[in-house]
Amino acid sequence: MTVGMLDLAQIQQLENDHQPPLYAKREIALIRGEGAYLFDSDGRRYLDAMSNYGVAILGHADREYAAALNDQLQTLATGHQSFYSDVRAELLSEIAEIAPDGLTRYFLSNSGAEAVEAAIKFARVATGRPNLVAAKRGYHGRTLGALAATADQKYRAPFEPLAPHATHVAFNDVDALAAAVDDQTAAILLEPIQGEGGIWPASPKYLQSVREIATDRGALLIADEIQTGFRTGAPWSISDSTVVPDVLVTAKALANGFPIGLTMFTEAISAAIPSGAHGTTFGASPLACRAALATLRALRERDLYARSAALGAQLMERLTGIGSPRVRQVRGRGMMIGVELKERVTPTLRELQKRGVLVLPAGPTTFRLLPPLIWEQQHVDEFMEAATATLG
Numbered sequence: 001m002t003v004g005m006l007d008l009a010q011i012q013q014l015e016n017d018h019q020p021p022l023y024a025k026r027e028i029a030l031i032r033g034e035g036a037y038l039f040d041s042d043g044r045r046y047l048d049a050m051s052n053y054g055v056a057i058l059g060h061a062d063r064e065y066a067a068a069l070n071d072q073l074q075t076l077a078t079g080h081q082s083f084y085s086d087v088r089a090e091l092l093s094e095i096a097e098i099a100p101d102g103l104t105r106y107f108l109s110n111s112g113a114e115a116v117e118a119a120i121k122f123a124r125v126a127t128g129r130p131n132l133v134a135a136k137r138g139y140h141g142r143t144l145g146a147l148a149a150t151a152d153q154k155y156r157a158p159f160e161p162l163a164p165h166a167t168h169v170a171f172n173d174v175d176a177l178a179a180a181v182d183d184q185t186a187a188i189l190l191e192p193i194q195g196e197g198g199i200w201p202a203s204p205k206y207l208q209s210v211r212e213i214a215t216d217r218g219a220l221l222i223a224d225e226i227q228t229g230f231r232t233g234a235p236w237s238i239s240d241s242t243v244v245p246d247v248l249v250t251a252k253a254l255a256n257g258f259p260i261g262l263t264m265f266t267e268a269i270s271a272a273i274p275s276g277a278h279g280t281t282f283g284a285s286p287l288a289c290r291a292a293l294a295t296l297r298a299l300r301e302r303d304l305y306a307r308s309a310a311l312g313a314q315l316m317e318r319l320t321g322i323g324s325p326r327v328r329q330v331r332g333r334g335m336m337i338g339v340e341l342k343e344r345v346t347p348t349l350r351e352l353q354k355r356g357v358l359v360l361p362a363g364p365t366t367f368r369l370l371p372p373l374i375w376e377q378q379h380v381d382e383f384m385e386a387a388t389a390t391l392g
């Protein structure tokens with residue numbers, strides 16, 4: 001079959017016939033991207049305010065990124081970690097430049113859930129304890145370990161019993177956390193800004209208390225920056241506080257769409273992991289490493305952290321400024337913004353899509369912006385025009 005020859009009806013029929021019904025699909029097929037825009041199978045253009053769930057941080061079809069991948073494909077694409085690799089070594093040194101203090105060891109894998117899975121396994125082996133404490137509304141992925149940490153029954157219930165055991169406490173509630181962490185807790189696992197749950201930032205004071213509770217009780221603190229990573233004006237959103245976690249996981253935007261996961265941790269944790277106890281065939285391949293390297297360099301060299309922080313702040317201010325009676329609250333940081341409505345969100349998602357803008361839900365009443373960091377003033381203005389017409 002020649003790629004690119006199917007019309008929308010054919011695409012929908014084939015996907016509906018052959019995929020399990022896991023996703024509530026939108027009624028368009030996205031087939032091409034260019035910078036801040038996506039195009040559907042009928043040639044209609046959309047402003048991308050979602051980056052494919054926070055992934056395409058450099059936007060679409062970035063020339064330098066594509067050239068780097070093309071070059072690596074023609075040099076060496078795959079390479080197991082039982083052999084050394086020049087590109088992997090370069091990526092590790094680039095990661096070390098942006099790592100929080102003390103996180104000097106890096107395990108590379110293929111997805112966010114795998115990064116969390118590794119974090120849980122390493123925390124268990126380093127502490128000799130079995131359990132987790134995580135937050136209500138928190139989301140950490142769908143593999144069985146990551147799913148145990150994920151709170152929502154919608155994801156968990158069909159697959160129970162889950163291991164390891166996780167207790168879920170109210171987010172931003174120090175007393176609830178203090179009551180839940182005991183001598184069986186290997187780790188406290190939290191998103192510094194809850195993403196899927198509705199864009200809820202942790203207060204710096206709460207993060208400070210979480211750090212103290214973890215240290216006092218001998219548990220590790222794992223920061224899940226899979227969604228927040230790179231899009232809050234800095235590589236890590238937790239660096240807004242003075243808190244340094246024992247483990248930090250990221251994925252999504254790290255390689256601008258090439259599948260990757262990264263678990264960062266301390267020397268002490270590394271020393272506890274037996275040789276051969278964990279691994280992955282695809283993880284840290286030269287191609288994945290080149291993709292991440294090209295992404296991290298572009299973020300730094302094009303000054304995208306600072307620019308996106310300024311545009312994100314402007315977006316939040318202007319969204320609040322609409323003064324819509326349908327909006328309960330605008331929350332977020334940098335290019336991670338939630339608009340909580342007083343009503344269900346689906347009609348608003350549809351309306352924005354009709355106006356040529358793609359955003360995501362985050363829970364039943366919130367829509368979420370995770371734009372590519374390459375947005376410029378014109379994209380903010382274009383988004384605001386559609387948002388004002390939709391919400392006003």
Ligand SMILES: Cc1ncc(COP(=O)(O)O)c(C=O)c1O
Nearest residue numbers: 111112113139140141195226227
């Ligand atoms: C905070 C957080 N953790 C973990 C995950 C799981 O990542 P993946 O879908 O790559 O497995 C996600 C994905 O949305 C996430 O937002």
